[in-house]
Amino acid sequence: MIAPAFFSIVALIQMGRFLFDFLMPAELFLVFLVGAILLLFVSIRTKHYVKQIGFGLLLAVILLFGGQGIAVISGLASGEREFGDWVTVLVMVMILLYIFAIIEIEIFGFYLLRKMNSNSSADTERK
Numbered sequence: 701m702i703a704p705a706f707f708s709i710v711a712l713i714q715m716g717r718f719l720f721d722f723l724m725p726a727e728l729f730l731v732f733l734v735g736a737i738l739l740l741f742v743s744i745r746t747k748h749y750v751k752q753i754g755f756g757l758l759l760a761v762i763l764l765f766g767g768q769g770i771a772v773i774s775g776l777a778s779g780e781r782e783f784g785d786w787v788t789v790l791v792m793v794m795i796l797l798y799i800f801a802i803i804e805i806e807i808f809g810f811y812l813l814r815k816m817n818s819n820s821s822a823d824t825e826r827k
Contacts, residue, residue, distance in 0.1 A: 708720045737757070746815070753812070770791055
C-alpha cells in the first residue's frame with residue numbers, strides 16, 4: 701500500500717499532477733502473496749493472530765480472483781460490456797474490499813511484530 705502513495709508523490713513533484721493508481725495493489729499481487737504467506741507461517745509458528753491473518757489472506761485471494769473472473773465472464777475486461785453499469789460497480793467494490801483485506805493483514809502483521817518483540821524483550825529480562 702506504500703507503493704501507490706510513493707509513486708503518486710513522485711508524479712506530483714515531477715509533473716505537478718496528483719495521480720493515484722488504486723489498482724496497483726492488484727498488480728503487485730504476487731509480491732503481496734509471498735509476504736502474506738510468510739506472515740501466515742510466522743503466525744502459525746508463534747500461535748498469534750493465525751485466524752486473522754489466514755482469514756485476510758483467504759479473503760484477499762477470493763476477492764481478487766473473483767473480481768477478475770466476473771470482469772472476464774461479463775465482458776467488462778475485454779470491452780464487450782460498457783464501463784459504468786452494475787457489473788463495473790461490483791468489480792470495483794471487490795477490488796476495494798481486496799485492498800481492505802491487504803490493510804487488515806498489514807495491521808495484524810504489525811501486531812504480530814509487536815507481540816514478538818515484547819516476548820523477546822521479556823525473555824531477555826528473565827536471563
